Amino acid sequence: MEELPSWVLSQVSAQGHRIIVERFGAVGARGYHYRLLRSLATDGPASQAALGRRTGIYLSDLVGALNELEEAGYVRRSPDPADRRRNVVGLTDRGRERAEELTERAHAVQEELLAPLSAPEREQFAGLLQRLLEHHRSGG
Amino acid sequence: MEELPSWVLSQVSAQGHRIIVERFGAVGARGYHYRLLRSLATDGPASQAALGRRTGIYLSDLVGALNELEEAGYVRRSPDPADRRRNVVGLTDRGRERAEELTERAHAVQEELLAPLSAPEREQFAGLLQRLLEHHRSGG
DNA sequence: TCGTAAACGTTCGGAAGTCCAACGTTAGGT
DNA sequence: ACCTAACGTTGGACTTCCGAACGTTTACGA
Numbered sequence: 001m002e003e004l005p006s007w008v009l010s011q012v013s014a015q016g017h018r019i020i021v022e023r024f025g026a027v028g029a030r031g032y033h034y035r036l037l038r039s040l041a042t043d044g045p046a047s048q049a050a051l052g053r054r055t056g057i058y059l060s061d062l063v064g065a066l067n068e069l070e071e072a073g074y075v076r077r078s079p080d081p082a083d084r085r086r087n088v089v090g091l092t093d094r095g096r097e098r099a100e101e102l103t104e105r106a107h108a109v110q111e112e113l114l115a116p117l118s119a120p121e122r123e124q125f126a127g128l129l130q131r132l133l134e135h136h137r138s139g140g
Numbered sequence: 141m142e143e144l145p146s147w148v149l150s151q152v153s154a155q156g157h158r159i160i161v162e163r164f165g166a167v168g169a170r171g172y173h174y175r176l177l178r179s180l181a182t183d184g185p186a187s188q189a190a191l192g193r194r195t196g197i198y199l200s201d202l203v204g205a206l207n208e209l210e211e212a213g214y215v216r217r218s219p220d221p222a223d224r225r226r227n228v229v230g231l232t233d234r235g236r237e238r239a240e241e242l243t244e245r246a247h248a249v250q251e252e253l254l255a256p257l258s259a260p261e262r263e264q265f266a267g268l269l270q271r272l273l274e275h276h277r278s279g280g
Numbered sequence: 281t282c283g284t285a286a287a288c289g290t291t292c293g294g295a296a297g298t299c300c301a302a303c304g305t306t307a308g309g310t
Numbered sequence: 311a312c313c314t315a316a317c318g319t320t321g322g323a324c325t326t327c328c329g330a331a332c333g334t335t336t337a338c339g340a
Contacts, residue, residue: 010326014326014327017326017327018327018328021327047317047318048317048318049316049317049318059317059318059319060318060319060320060321060322062318063318063319063320083316083317084317085316085317085318086316086317086318087317087318
């Protein structure tokens with residue numbers, strides 16, 4: 001009855017999501033927080049619009065997530081003097097620490113999710129996923 | 141910057157979800173409907189609780205989805221004479237047709253999602269996903 | 281046999297992620 | 311100067327996941 005990979009994908013992803021919620025929830029974070037802090041840590045400060053493009057998070061959702069991060073003191077919004085439409089979003093020192101903390105958690109999630117796969121299999125898996133993502137990110 | 145596969149997985153799955161909503165929404169259906177109709181078509185009638193176990197859908201969500209399917213005439217709830225707690229859920233003739241229709245759509249979704257992969261790559265991908273799924277379904 | 285525990289269907293509600301439509305403000309191009 | 315586009319924000323919708331609670335019915339153990 002040929003299980004359709006797209007549905008298996010859904011279920012595996014659901015498992016992954018469950019683990020993410022669990023591991024991150026334990027320290028009061030959620031997926032968006034990690035995505036944002038990581039993007040800021042690795043690619044530097046950016047306007048919200050640019051951040052949205054980088055992380056694939058909708059602008060409307062970004063607002064809320066940034067509010068949470070800002071209230072927690074992980075992130076700072078400062079007006080861009082060169083363009084008064086923009087907020088430049090940057091990490092605070094605490095934010096940098098938080099990014100590292102969440103990155104560790106993310107690796108733990110990964111380890112848990114990919115546990116049954118060998119190193120070369122993980123490479124394969126990551127490669128295939130990456131190609132799928134790129135295809136759908138550009139061509140749609 | 142070593143993109144973590146678990147996050148790429150999330151995003152690819154989100155893409156898949158988007159396609160599913162789009163393709164199924166075009167005929168007034170959603171993911172749960174397909175999951176349920178397919179399960180009923182391939183594994184036969186069942187009580188709601190059993191159906192929930194088979195499809196991985198929460199009982200609380202199942203109620204609503206079955207209401208929709210029943211109202212559309214795709215599914216029938218009849219009291220189980222052997223156990224008055226149970227409803228036996230079965231497909232109607234129209235439900236069988238609907239299951240086939242949605243199965244075709246599911247294949248289209250699949251084709252769209254896995255478009256950039258060759259046949260042997262899809263095999264690989266499906267195999268890896270299957271192993272992940274089995275691991276998390278049993279061991280947790 | 282009686283009482284407790286379990287299963288079943290249902291309702292309610294919340295968290296998280298994804299997505300769209302609209303609005304006022306500000307920049308940029310013509 | 312005008313029109314278009316980008317930007318940040320708000321509000322809402324939908325799907326999936328998940329838990330709490332409740333009444334009914336069955337099963338089991340004392």
